[in-house]
Amino acid sequence: MAKPPLIEEFERAGQGHVFAFYNELTPNEQQHLLSEAAEIDLTEVDRLTRTLLAKGATAGIDLTGLAPAPYECRPENGGDAAAWASAKTTGEAALKAGRVAAFTVAGGQGTRLGYDGPKGTFPVTPIKQKTLFQVFAEKVRAAGVRYGKPIHWFIMTSNANHGQTESFFKDNGFFGLAEDHVHFFRQGRMPAVTIEGKIMLETKSTIAMSPDGHGGSLRALDRSGALDLMAKEGIDILSYFQVDNPLVRGIDPTFIGWHILRGSEMSSKMVAKAYAGEKVGHFCTQHGKNIVIEYSDLPKEYQEQIDPVTGALRYIAGSIAIHILDTKFIRRMAHGDDSLPFHRADKKIPTVDAAGNPVKPDKANGVKFEMFVFDALPFANNPVVIETRRQDDFSPVKNAEGLDSPKTCSDDQLRQFARWLKQNNAAVTTDDTGLPSVAIEVSPLFGYDEDSFADAWNKFPAKPAITAGLYLE
Incomplete structure (x- = not known):
């Protein structure tokens, strides 16, 4: 029997061992x-082997010409209030015109949370225990009602959770969204390789494959046909956020407006770092380009530098993985000479030996390749970074306990609900951190940001008492 042509192709590329069994x-x-x-793109694997696995390829990051990136301060921190107001008006017009879609990167599992299932199905709200997906769905739905245009929502899954995610939405009636406005597609995958660049097997019949990083979302949007659908629907602005952050304003008219007014191809939100060593990326400039440098790559002495004028951290602009991208820019990054670089990550990768016996390594034995979405920034025209308040946009659920846990996220949601109530003259008792004395919850369908909450609250002829278990929808 003749060999399948694909096997011959792998043999010619020096990867014939993939079919050893x-x-x-x-x-x-x-x-x-x-x-x-x-x-697998064998040409790509060969290129990455030559560029990322060659001797000296793991040399430290280049810091020449590095400086903190400029950003638009919020009005209370010295920003131009008129410019912020203009941005909001501009963003609202884009939403009313149907130019904006939401995009959630949701390929992860809940493993680190001790949860068996897609991370988006993890319950996070303080009273109703709504899942991350339900919170986002209600925000998208409410924004569509507010601006008179139903909003399309694109969700990137992974091979590991695609089927479960689709079933979850179907079982829950898409949380009130029109089914034809919710679009699922899979993230791309890359093979793990040995230090010598040989593709690794996980078992005799499976290749050691892993997701290609959140940066892979750009080419997945193109390959899945999502960009073609957006073009057909008149969508040219995509609001990007990750699945682990229920506080995010996925549809933020002011952010959208800054993006439009600046003629930006990729815009980003920053929060002021809470402390020097906080594990967030750093917005920087280098050789005239905006970049993000991960906390693990920026030397400690840089992270701890103090601005002599303000007395604050010099590298204070922390990246929280919230971006807006032009659809034409995404297509250019997926097709053109500009493309995201891959990064190498040395990992312990379960594999098989030459006889096909399972091997569970106790130290790194191979390399995974991944892309980061923020690496698109240097390629974008007129990138803009705007400041946001942490309490408005950022409280991720990453760890089972401690920082960025379900407990800290639930408390941050409670603080947000209490803050909105206080801003509208409701009698709410809180501690010094703003945490209310009783558990309350506000559905995004009632209010998903300060403005929408105020509008809904002020429609009450008689305001409800703020008591334990209060739920507003």
């Missing part, structure tokens, strides 16, 4: 292995 496999296993191999 092919003749031992069942027909179904053979087909599975071939389908995984068909996902």
Whole structure:
């Protein structure tokens, strides 16, 4: 029997070992292995082997010409109040025109939370225990009602959770959203390789494949046909956020307006770092370009530098993975000479030995390749960074306990609800941190930001008492 052409292609590329056990496999296993191999761009693997695995490729990051990136301060911190007001008006017009879609990167599992399932199905709200997906769905739905245009929502899953995610939405009636306005597509994958660049097997019949990083979202948007759908619907602005952050204002008219008024191809939100070593990326400029440098790559002495004028941290602008991207820019990044660089991550990768026996390494034995979405910034024309308040936009759920846990996120939601109530003259008792003395919850369908909450609250002819278990929808 003749070899499948794909096997011959792998052999010519020096990767024929991927099919070392092919003749031992069942027909179904053979087909599975071939389908995984068909996902792999052998030319790309060869290029990454030469550029990222060569001797000296792991040299430290270049810091020449590095400086903190400029950003638009909020009005209370010295920003131009008129410019912020103009941005809000401009963003609202874009929403009313149907130019904006939401985009959530949701390929992760809840493993670090001790939860078995897609992270988006994890419950996070203080009373109703709504899931992350439900919170976002209600925000998207409410914004569509507010601006008179239903908003399309694009959700990038992974091979590991795609089926579960789709089923979850179907089982919950898409949380009141029109089914044809919610679009799922899978993130791309890359094979793990040895230090020598040889593609690794996880078992005799499966390749060690892993997601290609959140930066892979740009080419996944293109390959999935999502960009074509946006063009058909008149959408040219995409609001990007990650699935672990229920506080995010995924539809923020002021942010959208800054993006439009500046003619930006990619815009970003920053928060002032809480302390020097906070584990967020740093917005910087280098050689005339905006970049983000991860906390693990920026030397401690840079992270701790103090601005002699303000007395604050010099590298204070922290990246919280909230961006707006032009759809034409996304397509250019997916197709043109400009493309996101891959990064290498040395990992312990379960594999098989030459005899096909399972190997569970106790130290890094291979390399995974991933892209970061913020690496698109240097390629974007007129990028703009705006300041946001942490309490308005950022309280992720990453860890089972401690920082960025379900408890800290629930408390931050309670603080937000209490703050909105106080701003509208409701009698709410809080501690010094703003945490209310009783558990309350506000559905995004009632209010998903300060403005929408105030509008809904002020429609009450008789205001409800702020008591334990109060739920507003």
